[in-house]
Amino acid sequence: MKKSTILIEISDKRVIKGTVLGKETLTQWANQIYSKTEPQLIPLIETHEPEGKKIVEVKILEYPLKPVSVRGKCFRRMKNSNRVMNAQEISETFGLLN
Known part of the structure; x- marks a missing residue:
């Protein structure tokens, strides 16, 4: 892990x-x-x-379950910064796990 x-x-x-x-x-x-x-x-x-x-x-x-939210927001690492994920990105992330 x-x-x-x-x-x-x-x-x-x-x-x-x-x-x-x-x-x-x-x-x-x-x-x-x-x-x-x-x-x-x-x-x-x-x-x-x-x-x-x-x-x-x-x-x-x-x-093992993604994404993990911090203070109700999910983030994605983009190069050297963190970006807030929108609803579609969160949905796609869950879709990849199924």
Whole structure:
């Protein structure tokens, strides 16, 4: 099963910036992802400290039913940006699975 990984506090040029996290930050992020996606996704969130700087790794396993909506909208990745899918694109996506 494929997964998506997001690294927080590392720049596009792979420079480690580091961050400071509150006691409940990771739990809050996990709850926000779960509550704002449909079907609900459960992320795996871990911290690492390369070069003595704290970074966050967010992993989400690919969901077998597509598309997954975020705050009631479905998105499609187009090169380096995300585009909101219209009703026809969503319908076509479901049609491809049948």
